Amino acid sequence: MTVFFPQQVWEPPSENAEDVMIPVADGVELSGRFYGRDKEAPIILFFHGNGEVAFMYDDIAPHYQRAGANLFVADFRGYGRSGGSPSFSTMMSDANATLTFARDYLEKAGYGGAMFVKGRSLGTHPAVEVAAQQTEKLKGIIVESGSAVMDRMAGRYGLKLDVPPVKEALCRHEQKVSSISLPLLIIHGERDDLIAPESAVALYDMVASQEKEIELIPGAGHNDLLWLGMAQYFGALAKFIERFK
Secondary structure, eight states: OOOOOOOOOOOHHHEEEEEEEEEEEEEEEHHHHHHHOOOOOOOEEEEEEOOOOGGGGGGTTHHHHHHHHHHEEEEOSSTTTTTTTOOHHHHHHHHHHHHHHHHHHHHHHTOOOOEEEEEEEGHHHHHHHHHHOOGOOOSEEEESSOOOOHHHHHHHHHOOSSSHHHHHHHHHHHHHHHHHSSOOOEEETTTTTTSSSHHHHHHHHHHHHEEEEEEEEEETTTTSHHHHHHHHHHHHHHHHHHHOO
C-alpha cells in the first residue's frame, strides 16, 4: 500500500512570502515557504499533510498571521522542489534538520518570537519527532487531523504487530511520544473517517504534558475542518500560542 503521495509542483511566492531551500543531507535540500507577520510574533514551524506542498498555504497563511503567528511551511523529500524520495526514516532526521535550519534562518533575519511546531495528518510524525528531541527549542506542539499511535497505522498497512522488530519499533515510538512534556493542542474533525477522533484522544492520553487540550470541530471530516470551523480553529490556535509564547 502506498504511504506517500508526493506532488512535485511549485508556484512562485507572493510579495508577502519567501521561498527557502533547507539542506538536510549531502546533496538533498527540502523546499519551504515562510510567511512573515511580525519579527516579535510567535513562529509556527508547520509540517503539512500528504499530497500537499508548501505553496498551497498561500491562501491560508493570512489566517495564521491574523491569529498572531509567523508561518514557516516545510516540504518533505520528493514534494514541491525538494530532492530525494520520501520515507519515514528520513522524515524524522529531516524534521530535526529543518527545525535547526528554521531557527538559524529566522534568527539571522531578525525574527525573535517563540517557536511552536505543528503537524497536519502525515505531518504529525515529524512534529512529534522534534517535540520529543528538541523540546528546549519549542514552546508547544499543535496537531491537526493527526495521530501518532503507530500500532493502528502499522496494522492498517499490513504489518504484523507481534513480530519482534515491529514490536520493538512500536515500543520505542510510544516511549518517544510519552516523553513529550510541551503544551499540546489537538484540533480534529468530529467526523474524521480517515483518522478517527479516538486516535486523537489516544495521542492526547499518551503525551506527558500537563497542559493539553483537544478542540473538536463539529461535523468536520479529515480535510474540511478548517473551512467548516474557521473561527473555532483559529480562535483555539491564537489562544494557545498567546498563552504559551
